[in-house]
Amino acid sequence: MFRKFDAGVLLLTKAAVVALLFVMFGATLAGVFFRYVLDDALTWSEEVARYSMVWLSFLGGGLVFREGGHVAVDLLLAHLPSRRLRLAVTLLAQVLVMAVLAVVLWQGVILMARGQYMTTAALRLPMYVPYAALPVGAGLMIYHLLVTGRGLIASDTDDANAPG
Amino acid sequence: QQTVLRLSHTTAETMEQGSHSWAVIFKEMVEGQTGGDIEVRILGANAAGAEREQIEKAQAGINQITLNSEILMPSFFPQARVLGIPFLFKSDAVAWEVLDGPFGQQFAQAWRDATGLRMLGIFNAGFRSFFNSDHPVHSPADLAGLKIRTGENDAHIAMVRELSGSPVPISWSEVYTSLQQGVVDGMENPPGLAYAMKFHEHLKYLTLDRHLFSIHAAMINEATYQSLSDDQKAIVNEAAKTATLVARATVLLDERHALGDLEEAGIEIYDPTPAEYAQFRELGRPAVEAMVRAEIGDDWVDALMAAIAEAEAAVGQP
Amino acid sequence: MLATTLFLSMLMLLLMGVPIAFAVAGAALLAMVLLLPSMPLVLVPMSMFNGMDSFPMMAIPFFVLAGELMNRGGISMQLVRFSQSLVGHVRGGLGHTNVVANAIMSSISGSALANIAAVGRVMIPAMREEGYDRSFAASITIGASLLGPIIPPSITMVIFAVTANQSVGALFLAGILPGVIICTGMMGLVYVRSRRRRYGTITPFSLRRVGREFRRSFLALLMPVIILGGIFGGIMTPTEAAAVAAFYALVVSMLIYRSISLADIWQVALSTTKTTSFIMLVIGAARVFSDVMLSEGVPGQIAGAMLSLSENPVILLLLINLLLLIVGFVMDTTAAIIILVPVLMPVAIQLGIDPVSFGVLMSINLVIGMATPPVGVALFLGSEVSGLRVEQLAGPVALVILVHIATLLLVSFVPAVSLWLPEIFGY
Numbered sequence: 045m046f047r048k049f050d051a052g053v054l055l056l057t058k059a060a061v062v063a064l065l066f067v068m069f070g071a072t073l074a075g076v077f078f079r080y081v082l083d084d085a086l087t088w089s090e091e092v093a094r095y096s097m098v099w100l101s102f103l104g105g106g107l108v109f110r111e112g113g114h115v116a117v118d119l120l121l122a123h124l125p126s127r128r129l130r131l132a133v134t135l136l137a138q139v140l141v142m143a144v145l146a147v148v149l150w151q152g153v154i155l156m157a158r159g160q161y162m163t164t165a166a167l168r169l170p171m172y173v174p175y176a177a178l179p180v181g182a183g184l185m186i187y188h189l190l191v192t193g194r195g196l197i198a199s200d201t202d203d204a205n206a207p208g
Numbered sequence: 209q210q211t212v213l214r215l216s217h218t219t220a221e222t223m224e225q226g227s228h229s230w231a232v233i234f235k236e237m238v239e240g241q242t243g244g245d246i247e248v249r250i251l252g253a254n255a256a257g258a259e260r261e262q263i264e265k266a267q268a269g270i271n272q273i274t275l276n277s278e279i280l281m282p283s284f285f286p287q288a289r290v291l292g293i294p295f296l297f298k299s300d301a302v303a304w305e306v307l308d309g310p311f312g313q314q315f316a317q318a319w320r321d322a323t324g325l326r327m328l329g330i331f332n333a334g335f336r337s338f339f340n341s342d343h344p345v346h347s348p349a350d351l352a353g354l355k356i357r358t359g360e361n362d363a364h365i366a367m368v369r370e371l372s373g374s375p376v377p378i379s380w381s382e383v384y385t386s387l388q389q390g391v392v393d394g395m396e397n398p399p400g401l402a403y404a405m406k407f408h409e410h411l412k413y414l415t416l417d418r419h420l421f422s423i424h425a426a427m428i429n430e431a432t433y434q435s436l437s438d439d440q441k442a443i444v445n446e447a448a449k450t451a452t453l454v455a456r457a458t459v460l461l462d463e464r465h466a467l468g469d470l471e472e473a474g475i476e477i478y479d480p481t482p483a484e485y486a487q488f489r490e491l492g493r494p495a496v497e498a499m500v501r502a503e504i505g506d507d508w509v510d511a512l513m514a515a516i517a518e519a520e521a522a523v524g525q526p
Numbered sequence: 527m528l529a530t531t532l533f534l535s536m537l538m539l540l541l542m543g544v545p546i547a548f549a550v551a552g553a554a555l556l557a558m559v560l561l562l563p564s565m566p567l568v569l570v571p572m573s574m575f576n577g578m579d580s581f582p583m584m585a586i587p588f589f590v591l592a593g594e595l596m597n598r599g600g601i602s603m604q605l606v607r608f609s610q611s612l613v614g615h616v617r618g619g620l621g622h623t624n625v626v627a628n629a630i631m632s633s634i635s636g637s638a639l640a641n642i643a644a645v646g647r648v649m650i651p652a653m654r655e656e657g658y659d660r661s662f663a664a665s666i667t668i669g670a671s672l673l674g675p676i677i678p679p680s681i682t683m684v685i686f687a688v689t690a691n692q693s694v695g696a697l698f699l700a701g702i703l704p705g706v707i708i709c710t711g712m713m714g715l716v717y718v719r720s721r722r723r724r725y726g727t728i729t730p731f732s733l734r735r736v737g738r739e740f741r742r743s744f745l746a747l748l749m750p751v752i753i754l755g756g757i758f759g760g761i762m763t764p765t766e767a768a769a770v771a772a773f774y775a776l777v778v779s780m781l782i783y784r785s786i787s788l789a790d791i792w793q794v795a796l797s798t799t800k801t802t803s804f805i806m807l808v809i810g811a812a813r814v815f816s817d818v819m820l821s822e823g824v825p826g827q828i829a830g831a832m833l834s835l836s837e838n839p840v841i842l843l844l845l846i847n848l849l850l851l852i853v854g855f856v857m858d859t860t861a862a863i864i865i866l867v868p869v870l871m872p873v874a875i876q877l878g879i880d881p882v883s884f885g886v887l888m889s890i891n892l893v894i895g896m897a898t899p900p901v902g903v904a905l906f907l908g909s910e911v912s913g914l915r916v917e918q919l920a921g922p923v924a925l926v927i928l929v930h931i932a933t934l935l936l937v938s939f940v941p942a943v944s945l946w947l948p949e950i951f952g953y
């Protein structure tokens with residue numbers, strides 16, 4: 045049941061970031077086309093592209109967690125004497141990441157609230173539309189971190205049972 | 209205990225810039241008169257981020273004071289669009305009469321209610337005028353076929369289009385290279401700024417059509433202001449008043465110098481005749497004015513027009 | 527106090543294994559909570575957002591996309607064949623091929639990792655087969671891959687340009703000559719080593735072969751022409767040029783090479799978004815860190831302290847280089863640029879260094895950090911591709927890196943090395 049839900053979340057996120065990449069790409073190309081070929085300037089293309097990139101970056105953050113792409117230093121970890129200590133430091137690191145994400149989520153909602161009377165310069169969208177990327181992205185990253193964190197602990201106990 | 213007022217602005221940190229001279233005078237007066245109880249920390253030259261970010265940081269109390277142009281103000285308070293209508297003020301004197309008078313006070317009050325930022329003073333960055341590298345422009349018809357860089361601002365874009373130029377929105381950081389590489393033929397900026405940014409190196413002609421009075425405002429977070437003692441408030445107000453006068457004078461002098469420097473650098477400067485100015489105004493204003501009226505209603509626009517008419521009579525502007 | 531808290535807690539978090547973006551943002555958050563209780567925490571999301579919300583930064587995902595598309599289309603193999611036809615006849619032919627292929631690949635891709643993944647995967651096994659020492663093959667690959675961010679286009683230079691408010695085009699031009707110098711130096715190194723150890727067989731030179739491989743590589747070789755011609759020819763902004771390059775790569779690989787399927791495009795897009803997301807989160811986090819520093823005037827204090835160390839500009843410049851090299855040991859290039867530009871730029875300007883020249887200096891320094899332990903993404907990937915442990919690789923890589931360090935000194939003390947080309951183009 046959870047596995048199905050998780051697969052759904054992953055697929056949706058992937059579809060969203062790929063769509064955002066192409067929106068960004070298309071908007072920038074449209075800007076170039078209008079400016080150089082039609083000799084007429086688009087006012088919205090830059091704004092669409094920029095805010096798509098922000099959304100893409102926050103939504104994609106969770107995918108990076110899933111595949112361990114956030115470069116981290118494991119030098120100290122690798123040299124810790126006991127597995128228990130390694131696990132403790134890893135957990136502490138996870139908690140710290142969670143704390144940062146929790147602040148982004150919580151303060152991101154406040155930022156959105158601030159943005160409700162503001163509009164974007166070109167499209168006149170309410171500013172909470174681009175700002176929503178932060179709490180939504182942070183929430184998703186927390187979710188992915190919890191899922192991978194579960195795996196981390198599970199695999200560590202598996203190691204304990206392994207021979208040698 | 210010491211209060212720190214972080215002050216952000218958007219221009220270079222030199223005394224030729226109105227914003228920076230405002231900041232420096234304000235800092236010296238406030239720090240001196242409070243005996244160091246208040247420290248003013250200047251974050252100039254966009255160190256605190258771009259314009260929007262600076263206003264938001266002042267609103268949130270991350271920084272306490274920001275000096276910012278009117279261009280992005282409508283994103284925070286739509287009625288501020290009224291100040292973006294082109295060809296409003298014919299001279300500095302008319303502008304100050306309006307902005308320091310009842311209209312200005314009414315605007316400042318409405319702005320504070322909407323954003324939580326108290327106006328400490330209004331100055332400017334000079335009048336924006338057209339520069340180009342191709343041919344002399346004496347009337348709007350001469351703008352035909354010229355690619356003119358504008359900000360990402362639909363009022364400016366509409367105005368350039370109505371004046372028969374081709375507007376090309378380009379971000380501020382890319383203006384120099386776009387001029388250099390011929391991506392655009394011209395731009396519209398105050399002469400002082402154009403000279404300071406060395407834009408003239410790739411331009412030949414300047415037409416003093418003075419289409420927009422580029423307003424800058426100094427504003428302080430209202431909660432921070434209210435947290436000051438009465439004495440401190442008085443010191444801050446007094447310092448702001450002096451700083452505002454200094455900034456206005458700085459910009460006026462700098463524009464004079466810049467016009468001389470531009471001429472010396474080989475820029476051909478043309479001052480349109482009253483008839484030509486009228487042509488610019490008749491073409492450039494109505495479309496944007498209609499846009500603004502459609503968006504924010506007639507009240508603010510009518511109030512401003514009335515204030516301008518009154519001010520023109522008061523200062524004897526023809 | 528604030529500076530110490532910020533930098534020490536960042537180091538501590540990094541060593542604990544906290545991913546870079548979160549170590550940087552976490553340190554800033556810690557400093558705010560402990561030392562700046564009156565600073566509203568909304569600074570965190572606000573600065574993150576504003577760090578990412580930039581048109582010039584958008585060149586980054588487009589360069590990544592263009593590089594990935596080209597690669598998926600098998601272009602790195604073809605560039606290796608073309609390079610071999612050019613330099614395969616010199617003693618140490620495959621080593622030279624490796625360097626030249628990396629240099630050409632660098633004019634298409636914006637990062638070192640893209641180079642190792644593309645060229646290294648082909649070259650390390652090929653060099654092994656011809657009897658080159660495995661650690662030598664891997665270290666040459668790692669050293670040459672560092673050309674990725676030095677020869678334009680370059681993600682590192684885009685980040686520097688945006689942070690320091692300089693022209694992306696000027697920085698791209700400024701990187702070309704140092705790139706050529708590094709490339710030449712590395713070929714010299716390969717030549718000397720190969721003669722001494724009698725490495726490699728030599729393929730005879732044939733003009734006809736060069737012509738044939740050139741024709742086959744032609745569409746790929748057009749890519750730098752589009753990017754650089756678009757920017758320096760005054761046609762487009764760097765971001766637009768990057769988008770057009772990616773579009774070109776898409777068209778070429780789909781319609782002309784027909785080497786890429788819709789499923790491939792999905793994979794390429796997904797991997798582009800992941801790279802983008804990773805870099806952008808680091809950019810956003812570093813902006814939070816830098817804004818906290820700035821609000822308390824830390825950059826000015828550090829700059830003042832540095833300037834008071836010595837009156838001698840040569841010594842100061844050497845100190846800056848040393849500092850950057852040390853920073854590169856542990857810190858990611860992106861974060862280091864955003865955090866250190868506000869600190870070091872004022873010092874550089876005081877020393878009379880041109881900002882563009884300083885950008886090249888900073889980039890080479892930090893790029894070297896990608897190949898040094900304990901944190902060196904290029905080193906890690908090189909170790910993964912070669913199957914050698916990082917400890918086995920570090921020594922041989924250090925030798926190769928001497929070429930980069932020599933180039934760095936040249937850039938530091940001979941401004942023309944970086945500024946000559948930008949000046950010709952009128953920047």
Ligand code: NA
Pocket residue numbers: 631632633634635636637673674675676677678679680
């Ligand atoms: Na490159």
Ligand code: NA
Pocket residue numbers: 854855856857894895896897898899900901902
């Ligand atoms: Na390193």
